[in-house]
Amino acid sequence: MSYDHPNFESRSRPSGGHVPDSGELVAERLRARGQRVMLIRRRVAATGASIFALAWGVIFVQLVSGHDPALAHGKNRASSSSDSTGSGSTTSQASSPASAAPSTTSQS
Amino acid sequence: MAVQVAPSETTELFPCFGGNCVVSIQGIGPVGPPAAAAARVRRRLEHWHRQFSRFESDSELTTLNRDPRATVAVSPVMARFVGAALTAAALTGGLVDPTLVDELEAAGYAKSARFRRQPDARPLQEGPARAPAGPDPEARWRQISVDIKGGTVTRPRGVRLDSGGIAKGLFGDILAPVLGLHRAFALAAAGDVRFGGTAGLQRPVEVESPFAAEILHVFELAGGAAATSGISKRSWIDEFCRPAHHLLDPATGRPAYTGVVQATALAPTGLEAEALSKAALLSGAQCARSWLRHGGLIVYDDGSFDVVSPAESQE
Numbered sequence: 489m490s491y492d493h494p495n496f497e498s499r500s501r502p503s504g505g506h507v508p509d510s511g512e513l514v515a516e517r518l519r520a521r522g523q524r525v526m527l528i529r530r531r532v533a534a535t536g537a538s539i540f541a542l543a544w545g546v547i548f549v550q551l552v553s554g555h556d557p558a559l560a561h562g563k564n565r566a567s568s569s570s571d572s573t574g575s576g577s578t579t580s581q582a583s584s585p586a587s588a589a590p591s592t593t594s595q596s
Numbered sequence: 597m598a599v600q601v602a603p604s605e606t607t608e609l610f611p612c613f614g615g616n617c618v619v620s621i622q623g624i625g626p627v628g629p630p631a632a633a634a635a636r637v638r639r640r641l642e643h644w645h646r647q648f649s650r651f652e653s654d655s656e657l658t659t660l661n662r663d664p665r666a667t668v669a670v671s672p673v674m675a676r677f678v679g680a681a682l683t684a685a686a687l688t689g690g691l692v693d694p695t696l697v698d699e700l701e702a703a704g705y706a707k708s709a710r711f712r713r714q715p716d717a718r719p720l721q722e723g724p725a726r727a728p729a730g731p732d733p734e735a736r737w738r739q740i741s742v743d744i745k746g747g748t749v750t751r752p753r754g755v756r757l758d759s760g761g762i763a764k765g766l767f768g769d770i771l772a773p774v775l776g777l778h779r780a781f782a783l784a785a786a787g788d789v790r791f792g793g794t795a796g797l798q799r800p801v802e803v804e805s806p807f808a809a810e811i812l813h814v815f816e817l818a819g820g821a822a823a824t825s826g827i828s829k830r831s832w833i834d835e836f837c838r839p840a841h842h843l844l845d846p847a848t849g850r851p852a853y854t855g856v857v858q859a860t861a862l863a864p865t866g867l868e869a870e871a872l873s874k875a876a877l878l879s880g881a882q883c884a885r886s887w888l889r890h891g892g893l894i895v896y897d898d899g900s901f902d903v904v905s906p907a908e909s910q911e
Contacts, residue, residue, distance in 0.1 A: 551624045588780045588797040589605050589620055590814070593860055594804035595826035596615045596761065596786035 605780070606630035610638050612645050613764055615786030622793065623779025633778065637771060641785065644767055648677065648759040650697065660749065661697065661756035670749050673770070678742040678749050680766045681757065684871035685738075688887075690731030690846060691875045695740070697756035699849035704834045705842050726855040726897070728880030729845035761874065764788045765823060765866030772866075776819075790866045792819035803893045806858040813893050813903050815862065823869035825877045826858035826895070827851070843877060855881035858895040861888055862906060 508516070606629075607620045619637045621630035628636075649655045656674055670678070681694035740751040751757075768783050768790030775781040780793030791799050801815045806828040815822070831841040845852035854877065861872035868890075876887040876894060884894045891906035 548624070551629065588622070588782065588791075588793075588799040589607065590800035590802050591618070591620070591782040591784050591789045591791055591822075592787075592802045592804055592811070593784070593789045593822040593824045594787045595806060595824055595829040595858060596613065596764070596788070 606634050608634040608638055610642070612638075612641050613786040616784075617641055617786060618782070618784040620780075620782045621775065621778050622781070622795070622797075625778035626774060630778065633775070637775070637783065640771065641767060644673070644763070647671070647673070648763045650758055657757065657759055664753060666753060667748050667750040669747055672744075672747060675742055675744045675747050675749065676770070677759065677763055677766055678740065678757065679744055680867050681762050682737060682740060682742065684762050684867060684874075687868070687871050688875040690735050690737065691729060691878045692762070692871050693732055693735075693737055693844075693846040694757050694760065694762065695732075695736040695755050696844050696846060696849065697758045699844050700758060700842065702849070703840050703842075703844065703851055704832055705830070705840075723839050723851075723853040726853050726880070728854050728883060729852040729878035730847035732846035732849075761788060761823065761825065761870045762867065765790075765821065765868075765870035768821060768866035788821070788823045788866055788870060790821045791817070801862075803860045806895055807899065812895070812901055815891065815906070817862065817906075820862060820864050820890075821866040821869040822860060822862050822892075823866065823873045824858060824860040825870075825873040827853075827877070828857055843874065845878065852878050853897075854878060855897055856884050856894055857897045858893075859884055859888075860893040862891040864890070 605620045605622045607618060608631075609616060609618050611617070617638070619634045621633050621637075623630065625633055627633040646652060647656045650657055650661075652658060656671060660668055660670060660674065684692045685694060736752070736755050740749070740755065740757075742749050764785040765788055768785060768788060771783060772790050772792060775783065775790075776792045776794070778793055779795045780791075780797045780799070782789060782791040782799060789801060791801070796818045798816045798818055801817055801822050802811045803813045803815070803822075803824065804810070805812050806826045825843060827841040827843050831839060834840040840851045843852055844850060845854075856877045859873045859876035861869045861876060863869035863872055872887050872889070873892065876884040876892065879887060881894075881896055885902065885904055888894070888904040892904050893901060894904070895901040
């Protein structure tokens with residue numbers, strides 16, 4: 489990374505004919521370098537946050553619309569059932585989201 | 597009970613309320629993804645089961661029933677339950693009476709138990725002559741009051757409350773506003789079903805036979821509730837060798853044999869469905885249909901049944 493930019497030279501040269509010494513030049517160059525580093529960091533952080541938010545937005549919309557890719561992975565499984573004698577079982581299945589499973593009403 | 601799992605629906609099955617509960621959810625909602633929401637519903641129902649059990653010595657309901665004071669401070673959900681029980685009693689003219697705990701215990705229903713399911717209609721034929729049930733002339737439930745905002749219940753000393761099916765209907769109604777923000781949900785709490793969702797999917801609601809493991813009828817509904825009351829499952833032989841069950845005639849305090857073995861009511865809310873199904877069963881074969889204003893199904897003790905479609909009930 490070079491700091492010998494022509495504009496920098498013209499900016500850093502005082503109009504009163506004062507020629508900055510080497511210490512002032514170094515300080516000025518370090519300050520400019522710091523500003524550029526800060527700018528780059530901010531751009532990287534903003535880009536990363538935007539990509540993260542966009543990805544979450546896509547996933548959220550997909551899940552809310554019922555198209556859960558994790559569930560769709562089991563698409564080819566046959567309709568499953570579990571017996572009431574089992575206690576505390578959890579079952580998930582996925583394919584088309586356009587239907588609801590039957591619910592049974594019975595005497596308790 | 598076999599649990600059919602719908603496409604993209606997460607289903608959790610667990611024992612609760614003396615039977616089985618099934619929670620089915622599609623899509624993300626305010627509680628989170630379906631699995632997290634189903635797990636949370638399960639924890640909530642299990643908590644309420646412990647809180648409202650008449651058979652647990654340290655449940656809030658038992659503590660309330662044991663309390664000698666006329667006015668007792670209760671939890672917000674207990675206050676809502678008492679309000680719901682009084683609403684059900686008023687809605688049914690006292691046919692659904694929450695104060696029959698002494699009579700239930702006298703009939704032999706003093707502790708939680710796994711009841712043997714009657715295999716067919718024959719044991720019912722041993723019951724007394726069929727007659728419609730009626731309200732208790734004393735109407736003890738009218739002497740109960742609840743301050744839901746203040747969180748207190750006031751009742752005469754000695755009057756005890758039974759959570760029964762009313763509590764299950766109420767719990768579905770409490771959970772429905774949140775579960776209804778998911779794409780689709782169904783909550784079957786030991787036979788009482790509450791369902792709905794943002795997608796408005798038609799859900800088959802199956803009515804189980806009281807006599808065999810078969811489905812009598814399937815309603816296709818997008819939202820609301822269904823409750824089934826019957827006398828063939830929680831039934832037993834009492835100490836005098838008489839057939840008995842848990843649905844009492846408030847007028848006599850004895851198990852009701854009305855000619856209706858099972859009644860299923862559809863309704864917008866779980867509380868109303870529960871109250872209407874009990875009222876339909878207790879009012880007898882001649883009047884049962886008039887209670888099923890949102891539709892339902894009636895099974896008579898000769899094994900025949902009538903379907904009251906939702907459209908028909910609105911004519």
